[in-house]
Amino acid sequence: xxxxxxxxxxxxxxxxxxxxxxxxxxxxxxxxxxxxxxxxxxxxxxxxxxxxxxxxxxxxxxxxxxxxxxxxxxxxxxxxxxxxxxxxxxxxxxxxxxxxxxxxxxxxxxxxxxxxxxxxxxxxxxxxxxxxxxxxxxxxxxxxxxxxxxxxxxxxxxxxxxxxxxxxxxxxxxxxxxxxxxxxxxxxxxxxxxxxxxxxxxxxxxxxxxxxxxxxxxxxxxxxxxxxxxxxxxxxxxxxxxxxxxxxxxxxxxxxxxxxxxxxxxxxxxxxxxxxxxxxxxxxxxxxxxxxxxxxxxxxxxxxxxxxxxxxxxxxxxxxxxxxxxxxxxxxxxxxxxxxxxxxxxxxxxxxxxxxxxxxxxxxxxxxxxxxxxxxxxxxxxxxxxxxxxxxxxxxxxxxxxxxxxxxxxxxxxxxxxxxxxxxxxxxxxxxxxxxxxxxxxxxxxxxxxxx
Numbered sequence: 214x215x216x217x218x219x220x221x222x223x224x225x226x227x228x229x230x231x232x233x234x235x236x237x238x239x240x241x242x243x244x245x246x247x248x249x250x251x252x253x254x255x256x257x258x259x260x261x262x263x264x265x266x267x268x269x270x271x272x273x274x275x276x277x278x279x280x281x282x283x284x285x286x287x288x289x290x291x292x293x294x295x296x297x298x299x300x301x302x303x304x305x306x307x308x309x310x311x312x313x314x315x316x317x318x319x320x321x322x323x324x325x326x327x328x329x330x331x332x333x334x335x336x337x338x339x340x341x342x343x344x345x346x347x348x349x350x351x352x353x354x355x356x357x358x359x360x361x362x363x364x365x366x367x368x369x370x371x372x373x374x375x376x377x378x379x380x381x382x383x384x385x386x387x388x389x390x391x392x393x394x395x396x397x398x399x400x401x402x403x404x405x406x407x408x409x410x411x412x413x414x415x416x417x418x419x420x421x422x423x424x425x426x427x428x429x430x431x432x433x434x435x436x437x438x439x440x441x442x443x444x445x446x447x448x449x450x451x452x453x454x455x456x457x458x459x460x461x462x463x464x465x466x467x468x469x470x471x472x473x474x475x476x477x478x479x480x481x482x483x484x485x486x487x488x489x490x491x492x493x494x495x496x497x498x499x500x501x502x503x504x505x506x507x508x509x510x511x512x513x514x515x516x517x518x519x520x521x522x523x524x525x526x527x528x529x530x531x532x533x534x535x536x537x538x539x540x541x542x543x544x545x546x547x548x549x550x551x552x553x554x555x556x557x558x559x560x561x562x563x564x565x566x567x568x569x570x571x572x573x574x575x576x577x578x579x580x581x582x583x584x585x586x587x588x589x590x591x592x593x594x595x596x597x598x599x600x601x602x603x604x605x606x607x608x609x610x611x612x613x614x615x616x617x618x619x620x621x622x623x624x625x626x627x628x629x630x631x632x633x634x635x636x637x638x639x640x641x642x643x644x645x646x647x648x649x650x651x652x653x654x655x656x657x658x659x660x661x662x663x664x665x
Contacts, residue, residue: 234252235329237275237278237279238329239263239265239271239274239275239304240265240266240271241265241266241307241329242263242264242265242271242329243263243264243265243307243311243326243327243328243334244261244262244263244326244327245262245263245264245314245315245325245326245327246262246318246323246325247260247262247323248260248261248262248263249262249325249326249327249333250322250323250325250339250343252327253325253327253333253340253343254343254373258300259299259300259301260300260301260303261300261301261302261303262303262305263302263303263304263305264304264305264306264307264308264314264326265304265305265306265307266306266307268291268292268293268304268305268306269285269291269293269304271293271304272293272294272295272302272304275295275297275302276295276297279295279297279298280297280298281295281296281297281298281302282295282296282297283295284296286303290305290306291304291305291306292304292305311326311334312334312336315334315336315337316336316337316351317355317358318351318355319350319351319355319356319359319362319365319366320339320342320348320349320350320351320365320366320369320381321337321338321339321342321349321350321351322339322342322343322348322349322373322375323339324336324337324339324351325339325340337351342378346373346374346375346376347375347376347378348366348369348370348373348375348376348377348378348381349378349380349381350362350366350378350380350381350384350385353384353388356384356385356388357388357393359396360388360393360394360395360396361396361400361401361404363385363388363389363393363424363426363429364396364401364404364405364421364426364429364430365404366381366385366424367385367408367417367420367421367424367426368404368407368408368417370420371408371411371413371414371416371417371420372407372408372411372413372417382424385424385425385426386423386424386425389424389425389426389428389429390425395429398513398514398515399514399515401430401514402514402515402516404430405430405431405514406470408421409470409473409474409477410470410473412462412466414458414459414462414473415455415456415458415459415462416459418434418455418458418477419455422435431510433481433506433509433510434451434454434477434478434481435451436450436451436481436484436485437449437450437451437452437453437454437480437481437483437484438450438451438452439451440483440484440487441494442483442494442496443494444494445564445567445572445576446567446568447567447568448566448567450480450481450483450484453480453566453567454476454477454478454479454480454481455477456566457476457477457479457480457559457562457563457565457566458473458476458477458562459566460476460561460562460565460566461473461476461558461559461562464558464561464562464565465558468555468558469555470520471520471523471524471527471555472527472555472558472559474507474511474520474524475507475523475524475527475528475531475555475559476559476562476563478503478506478507478510478524478528479503479527479528479531479559479563480496480499480503480563481503481506481507481510481528482496482498482499482500482501482502482503482504482505482506482528483496483499483503485499485502485506486498486499486502499532500528500529500530500531500532501529503528503529504525504526504528504529505525507524507525507528508521508524508525511524511525523555526551526552527552527555527556527559530549530552530556531556531559531560531563533545533549533556533560534583535560535580535583535584535586535587536583536586536587536590537583537586538586539586539589539590540632541586542586542587542589542590543590543593543594543631543632543633544628544631544632545587545590546587546590546591546594546631547594547597547627547628547631547632548628550591550597553587553591554588554591557584557587557588560584561584564577564580594631597627597631598627598630598631600623600626600627600630601626601630601635601636601637601638601640601641602626602638602641602642602645604619604623607619607622607623607626607645610642610645610646611645611646611649622645622648625648626641626644626645629641629644
């Protein structure tokens with residue numbers, strides 16, 4: 214499709230750009246960076262980077278053509294963005310010296326530019342590295358200029374399926390331990406998201422560790438290295454978390470980001486809750502400790518509160534026992550409905566990542582049966598049943614004011630409804646009266662015992 218120039222700083226005529234892309238190509242524009250890389254390797258970019266003579270005009274023209282929206286990113290420097298049909302097009306002014314601009318990039322496969330006629334500017338052999346599926350830095354100085362490029366090395370290696378060139382790998386590893394200032398947490402978050410959302414996310418986490426980058430991005434995870442668990446586990450705490458992420462994506466490749474985070478971090482609280490009693494290891498409360506620690510980690514990365522809440526709720530619930538009866542399954546679904554079915558996916562990934570001496574065919578079968586009960590209960594009752602009585606009706610029936618007791622009774626009534634103990638408003642009234650009478654009797658009995 215394209216031909217690159219024969220030597221640095223030159224271009225040669227190339228084949229015609231595909232018609233579908235030529236139609237949207239801005240006049241006089243260069244396609245640069247990662248977008249040029251993706252196009253040259255046969256992938257259609259979702260993020261397009263254009264260098265054009267007049268960024269504002271080019272952005273407005275393309276937005277009109279695609280029925281998209283224009284955003285001014287930096288009017289002084291002439292940076293504009295167009296969002297349309299799930300794609301993003303960024304526009305910047307043409308550089309005065311194209312080669313110099315490309316030589317400031319991070320990796321050779323990103324130091325490319327494509328002209329509308331298909332000619333390729335390739336000052337450092339990026340096309341050859343593309344063909345060899347090799348990720349090679351331009352220079353150590355370029356990595357130092359933006360330390361986020363260290364994380365990007367791991368991310369691109371995994372997401373592109375490229376091998377890190379030996380010199381680049383050694384440089385990233387050395388710089389990771391050199392005390393370079395960390396980039397903004399929001400930018401680290403972006404790289405971690407791209408890595409976690411890839412099918413090979415678990416391999417990406419391991420690569421971050423191998424390159425010394427996990428200690429910079431998620432140091433709490435490393436506390437689990439060397440922390441053995443025994444029992445159902447054959448891996449240390451760190452290895453088990455990474456394997457749980459792998460098991461999750463093997464079974465649920467479309468898992469949302471929050472579930473991926475939960476799988477990776479579900480046991481992050483174990484090192485800080487480890488105790489030994491009578492020669493036996495225990496991790497009491499590690500679900501609670503882990504949820505709190507995961508919150509700190511994700512908030513440090515400037516994650517949104519919705520995602521933080523989902524991840525921490527999943528971690529806090531991942532140790533719940535699976536139901537042994539149909540009634541227990543209905544209660545499980547009622548109490549954890551907001552977390553389902555993601556909680557089951559997390560619990561399954563946790564279980565499948567464990568292959569320790571306590572694992573057996575019988576234990577796996579017991580686990581499967583518990584999950585099946587929950588799935589059946591969830592299928593039978595995919596949404597919470599409508600309330601039989603409102604708050605005002607309950608207050609009038611029992612002579613209660615608004616407050617904690619009213620809330621407790623409404624929650625208890627909702628659970629009774631979900632379990633099938635009450636099915637009509639009249640049954641709900643009788644149930645509430647019985648509950649109130651039983652509580653009054655219990656309180657009277659307690660008072661007599663105290664007096665005696």
